[in-house]
Amino acid sequence: MIHKQTLIEATMAGAAIMKEYFDKQFTVTSKSSLNDLVTEVDHKSEAAIFEIIKKRFPNHYILSEESGPIVQESNYKWIIDPIDGTINYANGIPICCVSIGLERDGVMEMGAVYNPFLQEFFFAQRGFGATLNEKRIHVSDKDKLTQSCLVTGFPYTYLDAPNGPIQVFEKLVRKGIPVRRLGSAAIDLCWVACGRFDAFYEHKLQAWDSAAGFLIVEESGGKVTSLNGDTYNPYQPGIIASNGRIHEQLQHVVNGGEVE
Ligand code: IPD
Ligand code: CA
Ligand code: CA
Numbered sequence: 001m002i003h004k005q006t007l008i009e010a011t012m013a014g015a016a017i018m019k020e021y022f023d024k025q026f027t028v029t030s031k032s033s034l035n036d037l038v039t040e041v042d043h044k045s046e047a048a049i050f051e052i053i054k055k056r057f058p059n060h061y062i063l064s065e066e067s068g069p070i071v072q073e074s075n076y077k078w079i080i081d082p083i084d085g086t087i088n089y090a091n092g093i094p095i096c097c098v099s100i101g102l103e104r105d106g107v108m109e110m111g112a113v114y115n116p117f118l119q120e121f122f123f124a125q126r127g128f129g130a131t132l133n134e135k136r137i138h139v140s141d142k143d144k145l146t147q148s149c150l151v152t153g154f155p156y157t158y159l160d161a162p163n164g165p166i167q168v169f170e171k172l173v174r175k176g177i178p179v180r181r182l183g184s185a186a187i188d189l190c191w192v193a194c195g196r197f198d199a200f201y202e203h204k205l206q207a208w209d210s211a212a213g214f215l216i217v218e219e220s221g222g223k224v225t226s227l228n229g230d231t232y233n234p235y236q237p238g239i240i241a242s243n244g245r246i247h248e249q250l251q252h253v254v255n256g257g258e259v260e
Pocket of ligand 1 (some may be wrong): 082152204209
């Protein structure tokens with residue numbers, strides 16, 4: 001219970017910072033590439049989250065986007081994205097969130113994602129289902145890829161590989177399948193979990209982008225795998241998260257097959 005409470009408080013603390021600075025001036029700098037941005041607010045959100053977690057659990061391992069790993073001998077690891085959707089945030093687009101997953105002995109136990117602008121709080125605990133603002137959520141029941149509504153994301157630097165993001169996107173769009181691009185992987189996952197999207201796929205994510213969201217999809221009755229269909233592991237780059245029913249159809253296209 002104390003873990004859940006801490007997770008909720010930490011998520012809310014980061015989100016309060018996002019809200020506070022949204023319409024104010026803040027510094028924006030580039031990281032790995034010109035458009036891989038970090039704002040002053042990412043750091044402030046991270047600091048607010050750390051303060052809550054470290055006060056209760058000073059010996060837990062923390063992996064957070066802006067600070068990297070804070071290695072500790074512990075069964076618990078907090079995986080933190082202090083703002084997922086930083087480009088949206090920096091441009092005043094209110095599709096962004098705080099995302100925090102809590103791993104125990106290498107297994108994701110809990111996840112929380114909060115978008116303070118839509119006031120949508122997604123939460124899941126392994127084995128106990130997933131909720132949006134405390135109401136149980138479920139994935140959609142569509143069973144045809146050709147009638148589905150999808151979402152994806154693109155990496156900051158062009159990924160030039162066979163069946164890369166552009167090729168897969170083109171195949172789907174050429175068949176008239178709607179593929180949205182919101183700019184926040186954590187929100188993409190949560191919107192699959194609550195049935196707004198039928199599936200999400202992306203080629204290159206980091207553990208903090210998906211740690212909470214993948215558990216939220218699984219606990220909503222969905223399926224999450226790597227791009228080739230293996231059991232999902234947030235420490236490898238690719239992801240397919242779906243309602244389960246269209247998973248293999250999408251996996252086929254992501255791996256070079258035609259839309260059938
Ligand atoms: C990004 C978002 C985006 C995804 C990128 C991520 P950030 O996270 O989740 O949707 O396409 O791959 O890096 O940088 O806004 O925390
Ligand atoms: Ca992110
Ligand atoms: Ca981030």
